[in-house]
Amino acid sequence: MFSSRFLYRSSSTMPATVAELITQHKVVVFSWVHCPYCSRAKEILKSLAKDIQVYECDQMDNGEELRTQILQAYNHDTVPAIFINGEFIGGCSDLQAIQKSGELAAKLA
Secondary structure (H helix, E strand, O other): OOOOOOEEEOOOOOOOOHHHHOOOOOEEEEEOOOOHHHHHHHHHHHHHOOOEEEEEHHHOOOHHHHHHHHHHHHOOOOOOEEEEOOEEEEOHHHHHHHHHHOHHHHHHO
């Protein structure tokens, strides 16, 4: 079961920059609705974290703009793009690696 704070945003009535968005929640995921890697990352995170914000970029008016910002700032051009406590984690394989090493639980504590 996951908290009601696991939200999906599709509206463009929000701060326009990734830098602003990643500071508003403990965990922020930039995702696509039908991406299997995004789905897996969201499953992992929703089982461990309470304060998650998911932005489905393919459903947002400014989704491509957000993805461009992620590419420019973090050199990451795929989804998901995962941030914990404002720190860029990477994609699904990066998340799985820190979960396996035990680092994920510490970051979410």
